[in-house]
Amino acid sequence: MAEALFISDLHLCAARPENSRRFLNFLEARAWGIQRLYILGDLFDAYIGDDDRSSPHREIKIALRRLSDGGTAVFFQHGNRDFLVGERFCRETGVSLLDDYAIIDLYGEPVLITHGDLLCTDDLLYQAARRRVRSEEWKRKALSKPLFIRQLYARWYRFKSGVDKRHKPTEIMDANPDAVIEALRRFEVSTLIHGHTHRPAVHELEVDGKPARRLVLAEWDCHGSVLAWKAESGWHRERIE
């Protein structure tokens, strides 16, 4: 079917097995047979390397492989929680890794997609930390540590990130309006889809006198959420139980 599905911010982890079950069910029931699935980051709540075979990562990789073998093109963009998803993950699942900003063609309309953290330019501390951990050298060093060390580090990071969030004003954790306009202008598109902020919405904008829009995906919490884009009828949202 000429349809593309967009999801992000599932934050799958062993501590919340019902979320993983919901995602596996979504792959089997809703995504099966569709043309394209775009995962715009933070599929995993923590990702410490492609060599981590623990649950639910293992089951999720198998299910993604099944979907891509079934003929669905599956794309993935890094989130801030799972930026260590690497080549081996792609090989094992058949998923294609996209750049942090990617332009895709949605049945004649060029659309810019991104996880969304790069748009949160007011959070200077986060952006500085991001630049550090995304360097090839940092990643190489991190991945050379034994798994159990990485596990401990991930646990500490999640704790720290939770504490930091409570002390940050909520405005700085949203997309900066100028950064949004700048991205739309730079890539010469009028539609942007992203996640990360957990603030699902449709923002109507104007860029250089032309109408533009920003579609924000929802996180998966007590239920899932998907943005479905069909060739003939455009986009709509669906709730995933």
Ligand code: MN
């Ligand atoms: Mn995120």
